Amino acid sequence: MEIDKNQLLRFTTAGSVDDGKSTLIGRLLYDSKSIFEDQLEAVENTSRKKGQEGVDLALFTDGLKDEREQGITIDVAYRYFTTPKRKFIIADTPGHIQYTRNMVTGASTANAAIILIDARHGVIEQTKRHTFIASLLQIPHIIVCINKMDLVEYKQETYENIIAQFEEFSSKLMIKDVRFIPISALYGDNVVNRSKHMDWYQGAPLLYELETLHISSDINKIDTRFPVQTVLRPQREGFIDYRGYAGRLASGILRKGDEISVLPSGFTSRIKSINAGDKEIEEAFAPMSIAVTLEDDIDISRGDMLVKKNNQPEPSQDIEAMICWLNNDAAKPRAKYTLMHTSNEQKALIKEVVYKIDINTYDRNNEDKDLKMNDIGRVKIRTTKPLMKDDYRENRITGSIILIDESTNETVAAGMII
Structure with missing residues (x-):
């Protein structure tokens, strides 16, 4: 299959803190020669000042001084790069539990998700959390990069054990395509170039997978x-x-x-x-x-x-949606919000929180129904006028909503109609 060189692939990266997301993105940019000379020079100088012999790859993505001083990346950062085969936009999302909302934001338009797992720790709660969100947003392709293989002596047994752990919990989710790659972002194993240390791995390196991934359009071509x-x-x-x-x-x-x-x-x-x-x-x-x-x-x-005329959505003032709560203030029972749906703006209220999701176990919590920041739950919403909506799984555009606080004008929730 011939790849369209002008085709754009949007992918998001997710993993726990210190799983190596920034280093991986830096390695992709560095080894694919997608770094401008002035950027490379600045990062080399900073690396030397920090007393490091080589280039600190994480500095290519940790652009803010405060972030560097804290040693963490704390917001969604969008990076752009191009190879001879394809154009890319990367949404780099934080690994902290309290930044679930950032991953929802960064992954909402992604064609693929790269989920990093530290080979020393295997599947952890954050792995399940990020995989659940990728499934909820119906991202077509998931690439699981098992990183830091250099710290487990590049053992095939460790890699296969983590695959088994991942498949055990992900079988409960609606995921179309999952691929696994053992990598060392620090040393470049299986990122852009094949690893000499893992001859047992017969698959392609990460960049090749990204360059040849089939991008299926998420645009509904049937329902006008x-x-x-x-x-x-x-x-x-x-x-x-x-x-x-x-x-x-x-x-x-x-x-x-x-x-x-x-x-x-x-x-x-x-x-x-x-x-x-x-x-x-x-x-x-x-x-x-x-x-x-x-x-x-x-x-x-x-x-x-x-x-x-012969293919219409069913207008309704009562909808159910899975929403991610984005605001510091918890959802207020029966409070009025402004609901945005395509070009339609109207008043709405949350009638009921049906349940919250424990996205570490995927269990439904029917007791605690207080939606706080980063919580995901199923809600019933009543609008003042009929909404011309489709299910999110059928149409990402007409199946999406956001809620805005009328008093502060802040976006408080993003939702997928079900």
């Missing part, structure tokens, strides 16, 4: 969903009677002449024209930004949705 962002009424010559509806096509395809329904009103019409920029086109597909006109004059505003 066009959330209206704004109504265009230009008052200039040639556009006096023009009334267009602009937005980004969330999923599916729209063609000139298609019979559509406007939700939530239920009025029907046909697509008269489709414009992408200044150009009129015959059809549009997700995720194109377009403006459409209709054959009938219908009252449409921001937050409405155009769908195919």
Whole structure:
């Protein structure tokens, strides 16, 4: 299969504290020659000042002075690099238990997740936590890198024992594709180049896996969903009677002449024209930004949705979602929030916390229902107007919501409709 050299792969890295995420990313950048000369020189100088003989690879990602002084990376950092075969965006997320929300943020658009395991410690609670989140967000590919193999004498038995531990708990989750690679990020074993110390490993190094990974689009191509962002009424010559509806096509395809329904009103019409920029086109597909006109004059505003007449979501004011609580303040019972769903903004309240998930054991906690920062739970939400929603597993765009605190305007939760 020929790889599209312009294709972009988004992947996230996750692991426990000191599992070597920063060193691994530094090794990827360094060995793939994706470091600018001035960056390399700065890191070499810093490494020398710290009394290190070689280059401290972690410094390529630990960009903030305060972080370096503390010896930890404490936020989601996005890194970009390119090889002759593919372009990459890395979301480097913290390993601390209290930063679950950061992994949810960093992994929400990822095509793949790299989960690091320290070969000395094997599968720990954080491994289960990160794997659960990757499963919840339906990341298609998981690459488990068993790091620090140099500290266990590159033993095949250690590697195979950790695979068995991982497969035992991950069998309960909905994961499509899992791959295992034994590595030493510090010395570069099986990161960009094959390891001379692990002849028993017959697989490819990490970079090759990333370069050849099949990126299956997470865009739903079947269900046409066009959330209206704004109504265009230009008052200039040639556009006096023009009334267009602009937005980004969330999923599916729209063609000139298609019979559509406007939700939530239920009025029907046909697509008269489709414009992408200044150009009129015959059809549009997700995720194109377009403006459409209709054959009938219908009252449409921001937050409405155009769908195919014979393929519609079921509008509802009562929804259930798995949410990750992002805010320092706990969820308030029956408190009102602003709910954002595509271009739709409306008032909503959490009617009930059905259960919280113990994401170390995957057990449902039906007793303690207080949602605090980094908690994940199933909730029932009531909205003031019908929501044109799909299940998250069917459509990542129309299946996603966020909740905003009305008083502080802070984003307090991110959710996946079920």
